[in-house]
Amino acid sequence: MIKKEGHRHPITATIAEINDIFSRIGFSLAEGPEMEKELYNFDRLNVAKDHPSRDMQDTFWLKDEYVNEPTVLRTHTSPVQARYMDSHKPPIRIIVPGKVFRNEATDATHEAQFYQLEGLCVDENINLGHLKGVLEYFFSNFLKGEVEVRFRPSYFPFVEPGLEVDMRLLSGESKLKGKWVEIFGAGMVHPNVLRESGIDTEKYTGYAFGGGIDRLIMIKYGIDDVRNLYTGDLRLVNQF
Amino acid sequence: MLISYNWLKDYLGEGLPPVEEVVELLTFHAFEIEGTEEIDGDTQIEVNVLPDRASSCLSHRGIALELAVLLNKKMLDDPLKEEVKFPTYDGFYIEIEDKDDCSRFMLGLMEGVKVGPSPDWLKQRLETLGQRSINNIVDATNYVMYGLGQPMHVYDADIFSKKDGKWSFVVRKAKANEIITLLPEKAGGEDREIELKGTELLVVNKENNKAVALAGIKGGTYAGLHKGTTNIILEAANFNSTLTRRTARNLNILTDASKRFENEVSNTLPPYTMRAIVKLIKEIAGGEFMGMADKYLAPQVLPEVLVRPTRVNQVLGLSLEESFMENVLVRLGAKIDKKEKGWLVTAPKDRVDLVIEENYIDEIGRIYGLANIISIAPEKLPLAEINSNYYYSDKIRSILVSLGFSEIITTSFRDKDQIHLQNALASDKEYIRSSILPELEKALSLNVQNIDVLGLREVKLFEIGTVFIKDDGRAVEHTVLTIGGRIKKTGYSPKDDLIVNEAIKVLKETGFVIEQSAKQGVCEINLTELIYNMPTPDKYEESTPLPNITYQTFSIYPAIVRDIAMWAPEDTAVEEIEKILRENVGELCVRITLFDEFTKDGRTSYAFRLVFQSHEKTLTDAEIDPYMDKIYKVVKEVGFEVR
Numbered sequence: 001m002i003k004k005e006g007h008r009h010p011i012t013a014t015i016a017e018i019n020d021i022f023s024r025i026g027f028s029l030a031e032g033p034e035m036e037k038e039l040y041n042f043d044r045l046n047v048a049k050d051h052p053s054r055d056m057q058d059t060f061w062l063k064d065e066y067v068n069e070p071t072v073l074r075t076h077t078s079p080v081q082a083r084y085m086d087s088h089k090p091p092i093r094i095i096v097p098g099k100v101f102r103n104e105a106t107d108a109t110h111e112a113q114f115y116q117l118e119g120l121c122v123d124e125n126i127n128l129g130h131l132k133g134v135l136e137y138f139f140s141n142f143l144k145g146e147v148e149v150r151f152r153p154s155y156f157p158f159v160e161p162g163l164e165v166d167m168r169l170l171s172g173e174s175k176l177k178g179k180w181v182e183i184f185g186a187g188m189v190h191p192n193v194l195r196e197s198g199i200d201t202e203k204y205t206g207y208a209f210g211g212g213i214d215r216l217i218m219i220k221y222g223i224d225d226v227r228n229l230y231t232g233d234l235r236l237v238n239q240f
Numbered sequence: 241m242l243i244s245y246n247w248l249k250d251y252l253g254e255g256l257p258p259v260e261e262v263v264e265l266l267t268f269h270a271f272e273i274e275g276t277e278e279i280d281g282d283t284q285i286e287v288n289v290l291p292d293r294a295s296s297c298l299s300h301r302g303i304a305l306e307l308a309v310l311l312n313k314k315m316l317d318d319p320l321k322e323e324v325k326f327p328t329y330d331g332f333y334i335e336i337e338d339k340d341d342c343s344r345f346m347l348g349l350m351e352g353v354k355v356g357p358s359p360d361w362l363k364q365r366l367e368t369l370g371q372r373s374i375n376n377i378v379d380a381t382n383y384v385m386y387g388l389g390q391p392m393h394v395y396d397a398d399i400f401s402k403k404d405g406k407w408s409f410v411v412r413k414a415k416a417n418e419i420i421t422l423l424p425e426k427a428g429g430e431d432r433e434i435e436l437k438g439t440e441l442l443v444v445n446k447e448n449n450k451a452v453a454l455a456g457i458k459g460g461t462y463a464g465l466h467k468g469t470t471n472i473i474l475e476a477a478n479f480n481s482t483l484t485r486r487t488a489r490n491l492n493i494l495t496d497a498s499k500r501f502e503n504e505v506s507n508t509l510p511p512y513t514m515r516a517i518v519k520l521i522k523e524i525a526g527g528e529f530m531g532m533a534d535k536y537l538a539p540q541v542l543p544e545v546l547v548r549p550t551r552v553n554q555v556l557g558l559s560l561e562e563s564f565m566e567n568v569l570v571r572l573g574a575k576i577d578k579k580e581k582g583w584l585v586t587a588p589k590d591r592v593d594l595v596i597e598e599n600y601i602d603e604i605g606r607i608y609g610l611a612n613i614i615s616i617a618p619e620k621l622p623l624a625e626i627n628s629n630y631y632y633s634d635k636i637r638s639i640l641v642s643l644g645f646s647e648i649i650t651t652s653f654r655d656k657d658q659i660h661l662q663n664a665l666a667s668d669k670e671y672i673r674s675s676i677l678p679e680l681e682k683a684l685s686l687n688v689q690n691i692d693v694l695g696l697r698e699v700k701l702f703e704i705g706t707v708f709i710k711d712d713g714r715a716v717e718h719t720v721l722t723i724g725g726r727i728k729k730t731g732y733s734p735k736d737d738l739i740v741n742e743a744i745k746v747l748k749e750t751g752f753v754i755e756q757s758a759k760q761g762v763c764e765i766n767l768t769e770l771i772y773n774m775p776t777p778d779k780y781e782e783s784t785p786l787p788n789i790t791y792q793t794f795s796i797y798p799a800i801v802r803d804i805a806m807w808a809p810e811d812t813a814v815e816e817i818e819k820i821l822r823e824n825v826g827e828l829c830v831r832i833t834l835f836d837e838f839t840k841d842g843r844t845s846y847a848f849r850l851v852f853q854s855h856e857k858t859l860t861d862a863e864i865d866p867y868m869d870k871i872y873k874v875v876k877e878v879g880f881e882v883r
Contacts, residue, residue: 006700007647009646009648011649016784026619026620026622029630031627035672035708035717050487052503053292060661062659064664073661099705129614131617132613139645155291159693205554205555231683234701235693235694238694
């Protein structure tokens with residue numbers, strides 16, 4: 001007979017799965033507004049006004065008449081780092097899944113809205129090895145196979161050192177197996193970001209990572225066009 | 241930044257490894273490489289230089305130094321090494337209104353040059369970088385800029401009028417409504433007249449108060465080079481990064497020069513660049529260098545940064561030897577002063593980006609190789625808090641899914657709504673949604689048309705998402721839950737309300753206080769308010785993992801639906817009938833759904849709906865008939881009675 005159950009959207013189902021994986025290692029789920037102050041989206045993340053790093057993200061700005069201070073549609077989930085550190089003291093371990101926005105032309109791999117996953121850990125004696133370990137833990141649990149993670153130098157203003165994260169599935173039957181995939185951006189939290197939240201950078205260090213949840217889903221399930229995730233079409237949703 | 245492989249060879253000689261190895265080295269230790277392309281015996285390498293390294297690496301010398309450091313080799317000839325000793329020329333007068341806008345302004349005079357075509361080697365270098373050769377003098381300015389990263393500008397000395405016997409330059413802010421005529425965007429294009437706001441920085445001829453360049457961005461037409469030019473004034477200056485960036489963006493004139501200034505190229509470069517260009521021009525256009533004038537109002541001071549080897553290892557999670565770290569810093573050209581508390585490190589003059597300890601940790605880490613970081617497995621730790629908003633949103637999802645609702649996520653953008661965006665690129669994204677309902681309606685209509693393909697009797701949808709409304713003139717956001725039902729392809733029917741109200745009833749029974757009910761088959765509930773009043777949860781429910789599927793692209797062509805009903809003996813298994821249908825119906829049948837079943841007089845009636853759809857075209861009835869004929873035949877053969 002006709003199946004009685006409905007279907008969760010793969011994005012929220014994936015977020016639930018991600019939350020499961022991270023909650024086991026003490027990462028709390030945090031959220032923040034989609035309409036974000038320039039202050040949190042940029043300034044507090046060490047992205048200075050009139051700095052070339054502003055060009056790295058095409059930003060939707062709200063009209064001045066609706067807002068008391070310059071406001072954007074958040075371009076990443078990273079502002080929640082600053083918000084969370086303002087209200088919590090280390091040790092901090094959070095993940096932030098959420099919708100983000102980019103003012104750019106759309107195609108099969110770019111949407112003006114997509115979901116991002118942010119991770120932040122601030123504690124005593126945190127180093128890049130912890131970052132690598134947590135990413136290997138996450139990817140291998142998420143893709144249900146042994147995963148190798150590799151770092152390459154990169155730049156994001158709110159981390160230093162900043163790096164690109166590649167991963168490679170080593171086991172299982174997936175088409176992904178054996179191929180390096182560029183997947184996340186990450187790094188050690190920039191001391192300016194910690195200091196702005198009143199965190200003692202001599203005592204504490206931290207790492208942060210972020211990447212597209214849409215991309216994780218596209219890779220895992222072989223979805224070829226990101227736009228199909230946002231049309232409300234059950235011919236996609238009901239496959240899951 | 242486009243890089244010529246052959247040019248790197250000038251710096252590194254035979255020590256330069258093959259292209260593939262250069263790409264590999266840079267990728268894992270410095271920059272992402274966008275691609276390589278062979279051009280006329282050379283290879284163009286596209287290096288993605290990010291803002292942290294753009295002060296020194298938008299140049300061949302910068303990239304060559306990177307490679308030298310990584311290969312642990314010395315550059316054959318570093319143009320920044322030897323101090324520049326040039327005679328001073330007293331026929332120049334330089335005035336800088338504000339040293340924050342322009343920290344350095346250097347001029348040089350060459351007499352007796354001959355403007356003409358560039359030699360082939362120079363043309364070829366520029367071609368590798370995607371640049372067209374213009375003439376030897378202009379090409380020389382571009383060449384030294386791509387070489388050392390310092391933009392340059394040239395004036396015709398005989399056209400540039402003198403004041404009190406001197407060529408007199410002023411660097412000052414523009415006046416409101418002041419006009420400057422700029423050189424064309426591309427050679428052969430038209431001059432552009434631009435009216436200025438007064439925030440822009442100009443280079444001005446003091447004698448006639450004429451703007452001769454939009455500082456750091458683009459030269460003016462005044463005193464420009466021409467075929468008969470013989471005496472030239474060379475300018476190498478340093479302009480404020482923020483100011484250059486603002487002006488370039490405001491006027492939308494983004495140039496190679498503005499890109500370098502906005503990335504804060506070191507102001508120690510002008511003399512080295514002047515030396516390089518004079519040498520090059522003498523070689524390719526002749527002429528004599530008469531001397532230079534240098535107004536250096538804000539000499540660069542690089543900080544002494546405390547770098548503690550213990551801290552380096554602590555942050556990288558490694559146990560590197562101090563001798564290795566020292567070696568890396570020395571290779572970079574930094575100076576180390578060892579103190580008890582750690583090393584006081586001063587960067588080489590072009591590395592203005594090295595200002596805090598973390599910058600050096602980054603340098604040591606990437607040169608050692610970030611691929612060598614050793615992972616530390618995370619520990620199992622208890623959760624510090626449960627997010628109530630997420631917990632309840634997720635709970636509602638589970639409930640609605642169990643009731644047969646499917647979840648959608650639609651666009652947050654609208655072509656018209658309450659909150660207007662300032663700069664949306666696309667006209668359908670000028671506003672952000674104040675409600676999910678319009679998109680939900682669209683999704684109901686879309687999906688009800690595909691109801692047979694989906695194998696559903698009715699469409700039941702929900703979305704949880706953020707909406708943006710105007711409250712007292714200000715934009716505010718909150719989360720909503722939007723639920724909708726649709727049975728008929730023709731649109732709303734009153735039964736749709738029952739679908740939605742049933743869901744609301746179950747949510748209420750679970751403890752959610754909801755007052756609304758369905759209108760026109762839909763309902764939108766303020767979830768932020770709803771959850772606010774709920775008790776704090778103490779743990780998350782375990783999630784249900786998604787099925788392990790590979791996504792199938794769905795057809796965009798309409799489907800054809802055929803029903804078949806039959807009488808079968810009471811004990812016949814449905815699966816058996818489905819198997820028979822499946823085996824005989826052909827590949828175009830994308831779904832078989834049992835939609836009716838009843839038993840009478842020892843026989844059971846089964847009604848199936850067969851949905852046919854092609855990935856390539858719209859099917860016709862005539863294409864389906866043969867399949868149906870076959871099915872009827874087979875069903876009869878097995879002994880069932882087709883109704």
